[in-house]
Amino acid sequence: MKKPPMKLPMIRMNNSTRALRMRLIQLALVALVVGGFTPPGGALSGPGAIVQDPLPDGVTLQQVDGGPDFYGRFSPTLPGSNTFFPLGVWFESVLTSADVDQDRSAGLNMYVQLTEDSDPGLIRAQGLHALPSSTSPAASGYLLSDEVDMWAGAGSNIWTGHGQGEGEICTPPGSGCGFTVQEALSAKLPSRALKYANYGKGVTFQIKNPEAARFVNTYQDVVSADNYWFTDPYICSWVEGGAVFAAGRDLTDAECRTAAHYGWTVDRVRSLVQPQGSKPVWAFVEVGHPFSEQDSLTITAPQIRAAVWSSIIHGARGIVYFNHNFGGPCVSQHVLREDCGAAVRPTVTAVNQQITGLAPVLNSPSVRGLVTASGGGVDLSVKAHDGHFYVLAASTSAGRQQISFSVACGSPLTAQVLDENRAIPISANSFTDTFEDSNSVHIYQLNGGNTCGLGLE
Template identity: 55%
Template sequence: MKGRVKAALGVLALLCLAATATISGATPLPDLTGIPARQPEPARTHPPGTTLREVDGGTAFYARFSNALPTDPGYFPVGVWFESALEKDYVAKDLAAGLNTYVVLTPDSDLALVRRSGMYAIPTFQASLASGYALGDEVDMWGGGGDAPWTGKYPGEGDICVPEQAKCGFTVQQQLRAAAPPGAMVYANYGKGVTFWLSDEQSQAFIRRFQDVVSADNYWFTDPNICAKTEGGAINGNVRDLDPEECRLAANYGWTVERIRKLAGGAAPVWAFVEAGHPFEDSPAATTITGPQLRAAVWSSLIHGARGIVYFNHSFGGDCVTQHVLRDCPGDVLPAVTAVNKQIKELAPVLNSPFLDGAATATGPVDSSARLHDGKVYVFAGANRPSGGQASFRLACGGTTAVVIDENRTIPVSDGTFTDTFADGNTVHLYRIEGGGSCGF
């Protein structure tokens, strides 16, 4: 109460002093009546045609499961397929390569070691320290799209379906799903059945009925058969074989992701598979993926909406036959994997942010997508032609500069447009738009 009285008396004294100064001819207090009141900043609106699109499944997707993968925006799944986690030194090598998730593990793996190392595991067996449960691999190819009884046998063990020529892939996945721990995130990988051979109805049944997270493996750079009319020819409606330049193209990894995302309907995360070695036995048409090819395949997948990356880590031909490519093989693949995984980790909050469709319209031989993160627009672009070329990007959200991430250069934006060169089919550029532009979301 005393404080309020003192404050009131102080105000009264100031008013009296002001009146006295004016009456006595002293310098009057400044007249504030002519200064306009501060106006609130106008609400920013987004340009027509720009739309926010949430990542498939939503940012909190993993939180719905027990012992879940992280929902932290800084986590983006970067996995390796069917590894062993037995020794600390080998797990340390995987960590150094930027891996954070084991997708299928050998049964003798030490999941306590995995967890202590800060990694996550999705095995085909129940384990208290697992962050998911994996179903059968490529069941669409060896089980087919049908509900016939399953013998419980896998390829190479004898008859799979009853009768022998029947299709029982749905039964296989349904029975394996029933063995998953309650509340676990269930994952499955498919192959050429859902991408090339089966009807859309059969493929959609595989993609939507049995698992929570899904992927499909098409090895466009190394598969000796994938360019055939009956396989990769799906890109042109199966009317002809693909020419080598059409087939051995990083952009086709993005095509695979789009195929599975369309079947999934955006309801669940789609992860992408990229081979890290020579996944087929030696033949004139079987090759080993290169470092630049691998990086471009990964980014094509991410541009097209992949919410995780899985590396196929086995080589059955080439110069380094092994089940542990990223631990055993010299060459440019391990440095490429390490570098692209570092980029993914640094950009994870962006990759987990919504797409901003319509924010950047590309003209030229590229696939691209835009994201909105922390008030900034990011544009990711990769060549979709073997020879690359020049591409222009029209920005709907303004900005004065395109910062080319990890390339130590910038490109001025003029009249809402910037242009860049893509040297070949493996070229990828990542841009952050600076200079005050905003879509107002």
Template identity: 50%
Template sequence: MKRKTLLTGATVGAGLLLAIAAVSAVLPLNQPAATPSSQPPTTTTATTTPGVSLRPVDGGPDYYARFAHGLPADPSYFPLGVWSESVVDPGNVAQDKQVGLNTYVALTANSDIQLALDSGMYAIPAIGAPAANGHPSANGFLLTDEVDMWAGPGSGAWSGNYPGEGPICAPAASQCGYTVQSERHKAAPPGTMLYANYGKGVAFWESDAEAQGFFNGVQDLVSADTYWFTDPGICSRTEGGAVVKYAKDLTPAECRLAANYGWTVDRLRKLSSSGNPTPVWAFVEAGHPFDNAPAALTITGPQLRAAVWSSLIHGARGIIYFNHSFGGQCATQHVLRDCAGEVQQTVTSLNKQITGLAPVLNAPFLDGATVPTGPVDTTTKVLDHTAYVFAGANTSAGGTATIHLACGGSSAVVIDENRSIPVVDGTFTDTFIDGNAVHLYRIQGSSACGF
């Protein structure tokens, strides 16, 4: 759940898009949304090694190229976005590039989208927002933000209002989130990529059936903002504690955990159509996204890095940084520009690392190729006959983990750590010092199970 501010600095309710205009024409209600460009089936290819299979990234490697003015299909591009940032002069873009960003999501109302595009950045503005204004070269459009929270899971009539503008559904006590998404979809430029962000409704409050109503051919790209490290309320039994694993108020060790960002990605992938998940981008906060309430926190550099990598380990196809701080030591709407220090340095080095690994992140998964024993989540990728294993702690204490390699190998080179671990009898062991520990391995001498 995000808080957002208008350019004047006045706070508005959750889900109200910055400078988004209501659709001018009232479209027929309760009609199914037009089906987005079809995705190729998500297939797996079995190997001769039992239990190991090859799986493409969600949507396939060329997914973005199928849309009008789509994002690059080049494997060297991995989306590193920033939410609701302003672009008013070349210096803004220069600052954002300096920290490794490459994509703007929901530009502010005063932004110059052409300047952003001409500067080599990519842009996904909101439909109807002044920053978009029907711009012919936008790389996609944002349908809505957190409609699951402010309109609810239902097909009632939509008044056309957004939060703060009057009754949203008709009658006022009804729910109309499905209708909002359908009508926003019809208002979008044909053939463009449509993106939607959801909140605590889809993540926690709604049943699977209710949440899946938002995944019925509406968007081509999806995210959900669950700020596990900083949200003062997310640890309660009605929010993060509502997940099946817990069903209770969470302790700090259970709640303030990088692995929960991976859980959010898993939740969205589960809600997608069977066997064909919609690509998921992960939201990670870059500052202090809530006010100075006692339980509100500021994310640290190690927490941010671990949250991003947990999301990637669980299949996120892009990252969006929430760039606004409403409390803490650096209150600003431009955290990555204004707040020099640990988080800014972490994002810069992290984005450089992700960009360098983009061809690997865009490569297929080698499911079943690694079996961890110990407190870690892992995923395996294969590129050019080389296997890569990404591992992140999944408990607050961390610990020692042993990873068995079904496809063999002689050593695990730990990327960006200047060390290598011998593989003995198909396994290697490493230490994860705490819940924010992440290690990335390139497996030398692996058969990659024939791929």
């Protein structure tokens, strides 16, 4: 026989008891906010609600390029989840599951172009993604072409079918047929498939804006351009980097070889996209010694990290690593797998792990006008996710500098410096941090306070 439920005595509260209870609730809420927890939505309703600062003029939310559901428009395609941020390797071979395991352990989740003997089915079975240039039932999309702006030029003349180094490319000889090439290659791929193309110095430096924009907007769904600012022996010349940053003179190495210029390359491509922000732009970053010339350079681990984050801060929605050494002391086609990459692999792995952990943040809207910096040179981007603001900041100056950040609203209490085991107090909506050199990058999660009524989730 079941016992009847026990009746609990009713506690009658007078006005002073009710006031005490409300005060305890408020104190508990403050303790949660100080501890770095902000309830979903950035505010609570009812008694004890967090007071929201008014949203200042000029502070706006901007959605990521292509929108959060971009990849869902295509088939086959990449994952549309906000936990996926494309981190690819260029022109690898995948012959065994051990190859995939090794690349996955470096934080990679995608292959862009594959050797002919690679097995895309093996990649898919292992949970990674492939964008080959030839059709496969295991593809997650396709590479349309690489640097066609350079080897075929801008134009709609007849394409002979030849590629770079195979003979005359266009008819008449010396003319441009890159538009024809893209149309022909696109016609060979499934119509609804995600298509990606990478361009080169034609789009970024050499051809006129209308022609560059036609390449960027017409033939593929996702686009990038590769400028290797840390290693290219020609990019500092007066006709390339110097034409952009020095009114037509050669750049010095100090002026030229900076991570901030990888962000400029992303900006350049994004500036050509029409309608603005309508498709994702990815970034290329080298991980070794990609040129064979005697005066070419090898990228360092800190430079790789800085180049990747500069690209993301400037709006890149994916990263592709150029994984080949064509010169230097250790020639390799598999830098991140072989001993040639021993000095950079730990950093690439750590960067990829950090990006993957922050993928929901990076795939969330940017908050324009919320944070400003003073005291030196930094590029920054502010993201909004799950009741928090995140500040991504990268130095643009060679020397050590103290940067002060001012937050327009929200009254945050601390800036947690992610993956650095430290936090900075915020006073009067301002905090200061040190950037040691031009490769310095800090990522801050702003804790406490409120979300300016933006209703972030």
